[in-house]
Amino acid sequence: MKMKWEENVRRVVPYVPGEQPEGSRLVKLNTNECPYPASPRVVEALRAVEADSLRLYPDPETGELRQVLADRYRVKKEQVFVGVGSDDVLANAFLAFFNSEKPLLFPDITYSFYDVWAELFGINYERVPLNDELRIVAEDYRRENGGIIFPNPNAPTGIFEELSVVREILEANRDVVVIVDEAYVDFGGVSALPLLEEYDNLLVVQTFSKSRAMAGARIGFAIGNEKLIGYLNDVKFSFNSYTMSRPAIAMGVACVKDDAYFREIVEKVVNTRERTKAELRKLGFSFPDSRANFLFATHERIPAKELFEACRAEQIYVRYFAKERIDNYLRISIGTDEEMDILLDFLREYVANH
């Protein structure tokens, strides 16, 4: 029976995150986490959180974390916004910047949270199809719109578009906010951050969940011009003053300070990715040239869904999207070399027998 109060309930179809199975035997290559632990400095910072400080509210401005990020990316602290993972940053940005009657534009194949946020906040949107090579075409974004967002590298394709493409989109859209979602940029892309000097309508969003191996700590950030960040802060402070816990701030600061470790684990993931590409090709897989920490692979003969289920039965978790245009692809996160060998051994045998 429907209750009367249900009439005023906001009906939404939420984003479905990848499975988070727990267990030690399984090979988890389904949510693009980093296979290496967070920096030892991060763990030290967590252990060092003062017991008595937990009773006190954290700094609502997260000043220290914003300052180390500002130093690291050579911008001012006032240009940095911090949130509970990049999803929190993006949700706040949608709420702050996409209030036009004209449609928000994003690729048809992309991070599947974009349309969820648009639906949640009642934002008009249109999907712009990727071309046949699954590439973003800049001139497709030369049309009336109320804002633009795309990931670079794109997800789940892994394809990185050169900054000339980003610049072309910005150049044609100076009157709306353009968000470049760089969740995966550290694995071989080039950040759009240098374009901030020219474009005051650009917001660059990054995360600690992938290249910084801290998905469990929930930290993301955005960098833009001061005015843009000011508006984003106004919305954030109208939603929740204190989003970042004391342990999260401490861990985030320690992480950014340990740049050597960050570079080391990113390099390892990139090396494993390139080796995995070569091995998968030998088995009849093809994929766009990923610059992310995952591959988006399709097999010449065996349907992706079948492979997904066969892997899962072996406790090897990859991601499959039952969605038009991409329902014959597997998104495979790059794990350790050992994890990739387990996957490759299994696929080698499976492909040989089917």
Add this chain to the structure above:
Amino acid sequence: MKMKWEENVRRVVPYVPGEQPEGSRLVKLNTNECPYPASPRVVEALRAVEADSLRLYPDPETGELRQVLADRYRVKKEQVFVGVGSDDVLANAFLAFFNSEKPLLFPDITYSFYDVWAELFGINYERVPLNDELRIVAEDYRRENGGIIFPNPNAPTGIFEELSVVREILEANRDVVVIVDEAYVDFGGVSALPLLEEYDNLLVVQTFSKSRAMAGARIGFAIGNEKLIGYLNDVKFSFNSYTMSRPAIAMGVACVKDDAYFREIVEKVVNTRERTKAELRKLGFSFPDSRANFLFATHERIPAKELFEACRAEQIYVRYFAKERIDNYLRISIGTDEEMDILLDFLREYVANH
């Protein structure tokens, strides 16, 4: 110069949290934090977070924390929602439940975030005046509305309304969601949780930031019937799948399990509050009979603003609201006995000399 993209920016006036001054000499009685540290079990849980787990996403369902809360409050896990402090819980609830054209109702003197959320989400609202004794009058909520929210005890008055008042409001408003914000209930109020069996439109919200001494960990929760919590989850999962970090979940679980410590620190705060009431009365202060961890005090002769500034000059931070009807009150959080003595000594001298 105004930029073109600014046209579509959501303009809001954010909530202003209490100052968070840092320093060891100061007496901080301005944001209703607990003066006692979090449970030693909480600190142990923080120290015990596995280093390697930080790279992995947390459980998006926060199942373990919801289960211990369900056990503690004798409800089902499916009746519990967890968020990044009760502000996050309330923001999600506003977004989920208050979508009527009819006005949301809340007291004119109350938590000053309610109108900020209403403005942020474009919710029509009306403030219902407290009576001359600063009490909530149930029959004032017998009017057309799209939802109701009030704290109990109310903030910043500290006044607790008996459950008969809550019941009367619920009884007259079965067709809308009624939120009882119980941030301060543990300090001597009575929770509306038992009313859940009768009212499927009731949502009870509580926090770990006050009585559980964990403001720095960012944990709040809501309890309601399964269907209500289901809708709240849909909105939450449309905003950010992973709001609770691994350390936060671990600390929250440990806190709920250590109920003896929780009772102990609450009792200490209540004892200090009652002693402070007696001392303040001797100095010419009056106040509603607070059942929260703060007093809302006005002096018979000296303006509150003057006292606020005099305290501040002595590094004693209390809260002052330059707002109609309450601009001659100080909100004084209950600290340790030592902290209250510093405040009382200062006020004793100040009152004698002015």
